[in-house]
Amino acid sequence: MTAATPERGALKQAAADFCRRHVVPHLDEWEAAGEVPRALHAAAAKQGLLGVSFPESVGGEGGDLLDSIAVQEGFLEAGASSGLLAALFTGGIALPHLAATGDAHLVDRFVRPALAGELIGSLAVTEPGGGSDVANLRTTAVRDGDHFVVNGTKTFITSGVRADFVTTAVRTGGAGHAGISLLVVEKGTPGLTVDRALTKMGWHCSDTAELGYADVRVPAANLVGAENSGFAQIAEQFVVERIALAVHAYGIAARSLELAAAYVREREAFGRPLVRNQVVRHTLVEMRRQVEVARTYTHAVARRHVAGESVVAEACLAKKTATECATYVCDHAVQLHGGTGYLTGTEVERHYRDARILPIGGGASEVLTDLTARLMGYA
Template identity: 65%
Template sequence: MDDPFETTERTALRQSTAQFVRREITPHLDDWERAGEIPRDLHRRAAKAGLYGVGFAEEHGGDGGDTIDTVVATEAFLEAGGSSGCHAALFTHGIALPHMIATGDPALIDRFVRPALAGDVVCSLGVTEPDAGSDVAALRTTAVRDGDDYVVNGAKMFITSGTRADFVTTAVRTGGPGASGISLIVIEKGTPGFSVSRKLDKMGWLCSDTAELSFTDCRVPARNLVGAENGGFMLIAQVFVPERIIAAVHAYSVAQRCLDLTLGYARSRETFGKPLVARQVVRHKLVQMRQRIELARAYTRTVAARHAAGDQVAGEACLAKNAAVEACKYVVDEAVQLHGGMGYMRETEVERHYRDTRILGIGAGASEVMADLAAKLFGYDH
């Protein structure tokens, strides 16, 4: 059977993505880590290279492709040495735009989606709040209709690309409590009452700017509403599945990069007159690392292929994310261990991956939440 991840077109996509990363990203990552953000021009360069719109229909300004293409490009990006944090900052539109596209609203698509996919504007998704993370239905930011506007009050926390964003696809409460009272609305930079409260300092993902946002009597045009009023939760939930699949790809692809780096180090590093790789204990660790990566990759790819075919895989996406995160935690820890003292140094790439990947078991749904959600979806809760 032909492998859908290794077609001629997808092999070319994998190669072009890796070339872009080696040319445009890896030489500058250390500088961007120190700066705390990636340059805006990187978005345009990725768009011109045909990488930015992968997974988005050409009719909306994208480059075409489906979930499998997105997986292939993400694998190549990370395995070529692009950091998980850089990918999150560069491709935030992957979680900020699909809701608008799902509604089919031509005005929203023309005003926001097309410029974003061209790399001309930066966007982000504003769901998480100080008191509502994985529990989206508990969000408190309100939007009250007043004539042709909504008046928004509240705050958002841990917003990726939030300090640079030209617009934020924002989850707000327009109705009563719970999921049925949630809507989505696009809030543009410069709107009176909308501000970046602070840029957050993090353990990892240092080149991915992360913000706390504030809304105080912020008047947003009602035409910026995404879909029907009080219909936002389902739009958000639909995007969670591909987001969790890509989070799983992040995990096993970073793990693969760490394995590659560690294998190279083990072959070149000598101890007691022999290279590290000559030691049985080291070889066994390398095999364990590969085993966990291969299993996570195989399962995640299966789920991604089913998603591309239109299957409902919400529960399976939870399993893929948790399995890949566990594999990644093991691999990056062993990578640092096998690098010895150098693995603890900021100048060593595996040190950055060690810090960066800690967020993967928290973002896009914490591992504990994923397990509980999967139990419900598979009918194990009764």
């Protein structure tokens, strides 16, 4: 437990209980449907789970990143998937930039309703052919009176199919990171289209879209912060996003380890339980070691972030450590389940598929490793 307190323990338990009641019985259905129902957002908001880390002044519960981690851990321990968390808590990436401005229009129009489960937001940064190269995005926003006119394409947008609004990274200035801004574009605005709903290897219940912007007129009041300050806003929130993805990673790894340990105790081969084989026990120990290391390090980085330290490099390291843990543990969980682990609908099979996006999302491991090298003075 991160900076364990009775309050966070209760919060984690409440999240787990919510997940067992409202998520686990329906997760296979949502995986097949390719999306999470809007009603789940409203139910989670009613329980105070959507806005746990947002200030009360913008409609949140007044907690911090450590409280958010407690909620995510509760969900994952109860059997949620990484994709479920991505879909349900998409406000965690769509809203922080808006909330941080304190802009009454943005807060009242978008943040409060989203934290109340009435609206769904998404964040659109990535572009076709652009990947992690945020500084060179090509979607443009040209000022025209009291509007911006937006043209371009975004892809791999989490919750982009269902979203009521999209916090969109656009180029309002010259080349490079200094010319980027954030604009909130509302669903239904002429010229904004969901060009494709993307099918994926994993995260099946998390709808993912390719969005088109063709002469989309966006009120200048929907500008997030100062014009051309978008890159700094995105970079600041990337720390929290990478820590969250690390939690996804060690969380599904821990759950997969639990499932595998239970299975090898029950499954018999050659007249005795699988766990009686030394190689199986040693595999479980290595899986546990990697989970504990990833969890402990991520917690330490999260505590430093909450304390106000700059942990850009450490967040990259936490994400890499945890995603490598998930890759290893989820793979070995499937192996220990044998043919059963390869069947669609088996929980470890879902975690195995979901784990593959984690070293890519929020900045590919290779890009973040190079960033870390520069931050640590190795380049």
